[in-house]
Amino acid sequence: xxxxxxxxxxxxxxxxxxxxxxxxxxxxxxxxxxxxxxxxxxxxxxxxxxxxxxxxxxxxxxxxxxxxxxxxxxxxxxxxxxxxxxxxxxxxxxxxxxxxxxxxxxxxxxxxxxxxxxxxxxxxxxxxxxxxxxxxxxxxxxxxxxxxxxxxxxxxxxxxxxxxxxxxxxxxxxxxxxxxxxxxxxxxxxxxxxxxxxxxxxx
Numbered sequence: 306x307x308x309x310x311x312x313x314x315x316x317x318x319x320x321x322x323x324x325x326x327x328x329x330x331x332x333x334x335x336x337x338x339x340x341x342x343x344x345x346x347x348x349x350x351x352x353x354x355x356x357x358x359x360x361x362x363x364x365x366x367x368x369x370x371x372x373x374x375x376x377x378x379x380x381x382x383x384x385x386x387x388x389x390x391x392x393x394x395x396x397x398x399x400x401x402x403x404x405x406x407x408x409x410x411x412x413x414x415x416x417x418x419x420x421x422x423x424x425x426x427x428x429x430x431x432x433x434x435x436x437x438x439x440x441x442x443x444x445x446x447x448x449x450x451x452x453x454x455x456x457x458x459x460x461x462x463x464x465x466x467x468x469x470x471x472x473x474x475x476x477x478x479x480x481x482x483x484x485x486x487x488x489x490x491x492x493x494x495x496x497x498x499x500x501x502x503x504x505x506x507x508x
């Protein structure tokens with residue numbers, strides 16, 4: 306998100322619901338500010354995802370290796386986003402994805418068990434949890450639909466529209482795996498789009 310993003314997990318909650326003093330104090334108690342250096346893992350594949358992270362600054366990707374030993378980037382997260390493997394966090398299944406810092410990151414770490422207790426004890430937070438779940442579902446549905454129906458170039462154009470200036474922070478090889486194309490194919494797409502923009506600018 307842009308610089309108007311909430312400064313932490315507590316502030317994010319307060320954009321969704323009005324918190325009682327007790328709920329605010331409880332949310333603050335279960336939140337830990339952490340830092341990750343570029344290239345380090347927030348969560349590891351093969352383990353149950355233990356927490357939810359509100360990303361204060363930086364960028365993260367979830368990724369895995371398929372059966373052809375090809376790397377796949379599943380999701381991209383930037384400041385203002387909630388980073389977790391929802392299915393693993395909710396069901397206790399092992400995650401299939403590594404969550405790696407693309408940049409030096411700062412985030413608010415909230416342990417999953419503490420989060421569930423918080424929501425159960427403070428009903429007003431159920432509304433916020435439902436909204437976050439709905440947003441996560443819509444994001445996943447759009448991602449799946451795009452992979453099934455859109456061309457790589459269309460996916461790249463949508464990426465530029467959705468992420469704006471943040472798009473330049475994603476390395477070329479990472480973006481190619483997110484789009485599902487080879488790096489050289491992404492280079493051609495970028496060149497073609499750049500040429501089109503140049504023509505439109507001077508027409």
